[in-house]
Amino acid sequence: ILNVEQSPQSLHVQEGDSTNFTCSFPSSNFYALHWYRWETAKSPEALFVMTLNGDEKKKGRISATLNTKEGYSYLYIKGSQPEDSATYLCAFVAGTYKYIFGTGTRLKVLA
Amino acid sequence: EAGVVQSPRYKIIEKKQPVAFWCNPISGHNTLYWYLQNLGQGPELLIRYENEEAVDDSQLPKDRFSAERLKGVDSTLKIQPAELGDSAVYLCASSLGFQGTGELFFGEGSRLTVL
Numbered sequence: 063i064l065n066v067e068q069s070p071q072s073l074h075v076q077e078g079d080s081t082n083f084t085c086s087f088p089s090s091n092f093y094a095l096h097w098y099r100w101e102t103a104k105s106p107e108a109l110f111v112m113t114l115n116g117d118e119k120k121k122g123r124i125s126a127t128l129n130t131k132e133g134y135s136y137l138y139i140k141g142s143q144p145e146d147s148a149t150y151l152c153a154f155v156a157g158t159y160k161y162i163f164g165t166g167t168r169l170k171v172l173a
Numbered sequence: 174e175a176g177v178v179q180s181p182r183y184k185i186i187e188k189k190q191p192v193a194f195w196c197n198p199i200s201g202h203n204t205l206y207w208y209l210q211n212l213g214q215g216p217e218l219l220i221r222y223e224n225e226e227a228v229d230d231s232q233l234p235k236d237r238f239s240a241e242r243l244k245g246v247d248s249t250l251k252i253q254p255a256e257l258g259d260s261a262v263y264l265c266a267s268s269l270g271f272q273g274t275g276e277l278f279f280g281e282g283s284r285l286t287v288l
Binding site for chain 2: 066068093096098103104105106107108111113138148151153155159160161163164166
């Protein structure tokens with residue numbers, strides 16, 4: 063059974079704070095790692111798709127890094143804003159191309 | 174471009190009743206997924222279609238769940254009869270192909286409450 067874990071489960075930060083969370087996945091049979099943002103009452107939206115060890119991707123104030131050898135990815139948000147409040151999901155894709163989602167990190171940014 | 178459309182958004186039924194969810198994927202997306210999301214957990218795959226063929230239904234509880242994707246476009250997921258434990262969000266997603274590097278495009282989900 064492939065296990066994808068995300069931490070923390072939830073966190074509250076003040077507006078303007080920077081924050082980061084972790085996605086841990088199996089280090090073998092790696093194919094890709096996806097990050098999605100899921101705002102309440104909306105549909106999950108893709109943030110990043112990462113495939114290479116050492117990959118770093120950035121979109122505005124959000125960035126992500128990937129370490130396939132040790133099996134983790136970090137998502138960073140710089141200068142958090144209330145509109146960043148959402149659940150952040152990672153999905154590990156093994157060589158079988160099956161997407162295995164983590165349980166998500168619920169972020170609440172307080173104004 | 175229209176996104177993935179799901180209906181209904183919310184459904185409340187009594188146990189043992191049937192329920193059906195509908196999904197219209199993004200035009201041209203030949204891969205369609207149904208995911209189940211229980212509270213506090215990540216989405217879990219129920220079934221994946223490539224065009225009209227169900228190529229991965231290993232996680233679909235076939236005693237009460239069924240799905241179809243006629244003509245390889247929109248899809249219906251049915252539960253009959255519903256049980257209390259089926260209360261969850263049912264997410265539909267589509268992608269251009271099944272490659273692992275392609276992002277999934279999700280609908281807003283159908284939230285089911287079974288009383």
